[in-house]
Amino acid sequence: MDVSGQDFHRLLPSLLEAIADAQFVAIDLEFSGISNQQKSGSRAYKQYAGGKSSLQNRYEEEKVTAERYQVLQMGITCVGENLDRGVYVFRPYNFNLNPFPDEKMNIQRDVTLQGRAMQFLYRHNFRMEGPFHSGVHYLSRTEESEERQIETQLQTRDEGPKVQPAADDIVSLEFLRRLRQEVIAWKSRSTATPGFLNIAPIGHDQPPYPERGLNNYQKLLVHQYIRTDHPELATASRPGFVQITARDQERQDAEKQQRAKTFEERLVRQVGLRWLVEAMHGGDLSAINQDSFGQVFASRKGSITSKLTSLRSRLEGHSTVLVGHNLFLDLIYLHACFFGPLPDKVEDFQRVIHNLFPRIIDTKYLATHNQLGMAAFNLEELDQLHSQQAQPIIGHTKYAAAFNTTHQAGFDSFMTARLLVRLSVNLEASGEYIEELPSPTDEPFYTPAEGEGDDLMDFNDVSEQLEAIDRTSSKSSSRPSSGIATSRTTFSSATKFDLLGDLSADIDPFTLRPRTPDPEAKPELRSDAKVDNETGRRLPAWESDFWRVYGNKLRVNGTIEGVCDLGLWPK
Numbered sequence: 001m002d003v004s005g006q007d008f009h010r011l012l013p014s015l016l017e018a019i020a021d022a023q024f025v026a027i028d029l030e031f032s033g034i035s036n037q038q039k040s041g042s043r044a045y046k047q048y049a050g051g052k053s054s055l056q057n058r059y060e061e062e063k064v065t066a067e068r069y070q071v072l073q074m075g076i077t078c079v080g081e082n083l084d085r086g087v088y089v090f091r092p093y094n095f096n097l098n099p100f101p102d103e104k105m106n107i108q109r110d111v112t113l114q115g116r117a118m119q120f121l122y123r124h125n126f127r128m129e130g131p132f133h134s135g136v137h138y139l140s141r142t143e144e145s146e147e148r149q150i151e152t153q154l155q156t157r158d159e160g161p162k163v164q165p166a167a168d169d170i171v172s173l174e175f176l177r178r179l180r181q182e183v184i185a186w187k188s189r190s191t192a193t194p195g196f197l198n199i200a201p202i203g204h205d206q207p208p209y210p211e212r213g214l215n216n217y218q219k220l221l222v223h224q225y226i227r228t229d230h231p232e233l234a235t236a237s238r239p240g241f242v243q244i245t246a247r248d249q250e251r252q253d254a255e256k257q258q259r260a261k262t263f264e265e266r267l268v269r270q271v272g273l274r275w276l277v278e279a280m281h282g283g284d285l286s287a288i289n290q291d292s293f294g295q296v297f298a299s300r301k302g303s304i305t306s307k308l309t310s311l312r313s314r315l316e317g318h319s320t321v322l323v324g325h326n327l328f329l330d331l332i333y334l335h336a337c338f339f340g341p342l343p344d345k346v347e348d349f350q351r352v353i354h355n356l357f358p359r360i361i362d363t364k365y366l367a368t369h370n371q372l373g374m375a376a377f378n379l380e381e382l383d384q385l386h387s388q389q390a391q392p393i394i395g396h397t398k399y400a401a402a403f404n405t406t407h408q409a410g411f412d413s414f415m416t417a418r419l420l421v422r423l424s425v426n427l428e429a430s431g432e433y434i435e436e437l438p439s440p441t442d443e444p445f446y447t448p449a450e451g452e453g454d455d456l457m458d459f460n461d462v463s464e465q466l467e468a469i470d471r472t473s474s475k476s477s478s479r480p481s482s483g484i485a486t487s488r489t490t491f492s493s494a495t496k497f498d499l500l501g502d503l504s505a506d507i508d509p510f511t512l513r514p515r516t517p518d519p520e521a522k523p524e525l526r527s528d529a530k531v532d533n534e535t536g537r538r539l540p541a542w543e544s545d546f547w548r549v550y551g552n553k554l555r556v557n558g559t560i561e562g563v564c565d566l567g568l569w570p571k
Contacts (some may be wrong), residue, residue: 002094004134012288012305018091019279022078024321024361026417028409029330030121031115032099033069035061055561057370059346062329064335068112070099071130072121074273075282075409077417085392086537088421094410096127097272097337098135102270106150107143116310122406126207137272142340144271153264155256163220175218180227187230199410200241213240276331277338281356282319285312319357321542325379326363327417327552328564346564354552354567359542363419364555365563366427383415386422392537394418421539424550428540543571 003011019025053061097113099521122128139147147365165172179199186197201214201224205569214222222242234247268287290304310539324330331353336342337438339356343349367382540546551569556562 001092003136003270004096005136006134008272010137012275013311013562015093015276016285016309016311017278018078018093019076019320020311022091022320023081023088024079024323024417024420025076025280026077026323026413026420027330027334028075028241028324028412029071030073030126030334030409031065031069031332032066032072033112033117036433052558052560053557055564056346058328058556059332059349062345063336063342066333069117070111071097071333071337072099072135073097073409074127075411075413076276077410077413079417081423081538082395084566085393085395087395088539089395090335090417092410092414092417094408096130096135096272098131098137100390101139101143102130102137104266105147105270107139107147109143116484120422126408129152137270138274138541139267139271139341140274140336140338143187145266147270155259160288160327165221169355170218171455172221176221176225178220180229183226183230183233186244195245197244198238199244200240214242214267216419227388232387242516260348274338277334278317280320280322282315282317288312291451319359321359322357323416323420324363325361325362325363325412325419326555327360328556331360331554349567350564358556358567358570359547360552360566361420361550362554363416363423365553366420366550368555369550379412379415379419382423383419386419387425389422392421392539393505394421423536424539424546427550428544428546439478447533476501477491481484531550 003015074095074097075092076095077090080089080091081087082089099109101107101109118128127145146392151167154273165176167173182197199214219242221235222244223235223237224232226244232247234244234245234252236245264287271287275285275288285308288308290308298414330348332342334352335349345350363379363382367377547569552566556564
């Protein structure tokens with residue numbers, strides 16, 4: 001379902017409810033630019049640091065990119081389980097993001113579009129005007145804090161700088177002299193009326209009046225004079241003049257409260273799409289209420305109030321399981337876009353992300369865990385590879401049928417969610433896992449540069465990558481056994497991990513299957529798992545040991561480490 005900026009607030013309660021009902025939420029982002037290393041092409045990237053950089057170097061490159069470019073589109077797919085029907089229900093949504101803050105906001109934001117990135121999006125039918133015409137507004141936590149600070153300064157300041165006309169500014173000096181006379185005469189009046197004094201140019205009450213009214217400098221002189229010499233009076237700017245009245249403290253307090261309320265309503269609307277990210281994180285949603293959206297909820301005020309109260313109790317403090325494909329870059333952009341400045345060190349980034357989302361799953365890591373041949377497959381290919389898997393049954397709402405375009409964030413999040421369900425069920429049904437094997441040390445194994453076939457990178461040399469994999473595998477099989485211990489478990493029940501002996505020379509250590517006689521054959525979907533009424537039909541329980549192996553690990557191809565470990569999977 002495409003959600004525009006015009007419809008977002010009307011649909012917000014339903015969107016929050018979809019997240020609250022979800023067993024997990026898959027996300028995907030599209031950007032206005034990519035890093036220099038990615039845009040240089042996979043072949044050129046191989047020459048960088050001998051084909052691999054450190055995780056810290058990669059993080060620094062992507063951090064600079066995320067600080068310069070913007071998220072233009074975000075897709076989320078909320079996945080719930082219908083136990084009665086035995087199906088997983090997918091609810092995909094697609095959002096364009098408007099990078100321009102509302103014109104009434106005080107903060108400003110630079111928007112940068114990279115030619116290569118925009119060409120890529122255009123080739124995949126991305127509507128260039130979408131973010132600017134119908135995008136959803138957003139503010140990061142840092143931007144919201146800055147906006148509040150500016151508003152507080154505007155409301156509590158000493159009403160502006162002091163100005164004094166120059167000695168040779170005859171016109172302004174004469175204006176001040178007349179202003180003093182008129183104010184003193186008005187205060188000395190013998191009757192209560194008129195209850196106001198309008199300060200306007202000389203001759204404004206004698207037609208024909210050719211003047212346009214007071215200029216901003218003259219208005220400033222009026223406000224300043226009244227504030228310093230007559231604090232018992234109040235001023236209000238009007239078109240062409242300034243009106244002076246007796247200060248009504250009760251009225252001014254009411255106006256101040258109304259200004260604060262209007263500011264909060266405008267700010268809540270400007271936070272926009274971040275409310276969904278906060279809901280996924282389990283953050284504070286207390287600012288959302290029916291009054292924040294004006295007439296949108298006026299006819300359903302009572303029902304909306306109770307619904308929001310229920311949703312807040314379900315969402316706040318309860319972080320969802322966050323899923324993505326090739327998630328390292330998406331998480332960097334997600335933090336920069338919705339939370340604030342990124343830390344300098346990748347270790348601090350890992351810690352911050354783990355605190356925000358304690359349970360994260362990267363389907364790229366699932367697909368490539370000890371199956372390095374899978375590194376050459378993009379999301380669409382992996383999804384197609386598992387498309388014939390009969391279990392579990394995947395259903396979706398009517399909105400999913402409208403998505404049929406790769407590199408549309410909503411559809412990519414849908415494919416990611418579908419891949420997670422099928423792949424994790426398949427892996428668990430096989431009843432085996434092996435801890436991540438190190439790459440052979442006698443010949444560096446090249447993993448493709450970040451971004452192949454996903455957000456902003458074309459993968460043009462798949463055959464070359466597969467040849468490198470085959471050469472590496474061949475080298476590995478010719479060496480004597482290294483004594484690497486493996487672990488085995490059946491995830492559908494509590495088990496202990498048994499130490500096994502050396503891997504057989506007839507077993508490919510990257511696929512854990514008999515070596516294929518065809519060196520050009522692509523890795524295939526594991527089909528030897530037996531599917532019964534339980535195992536193979538449902539996702540592994542989040543508390544199972546399965547996710548201790550596969551959870552909170554991000555595949556980062558082209559780096560020495562190969563993996564970004566976010567920390568322990570919570571029980």
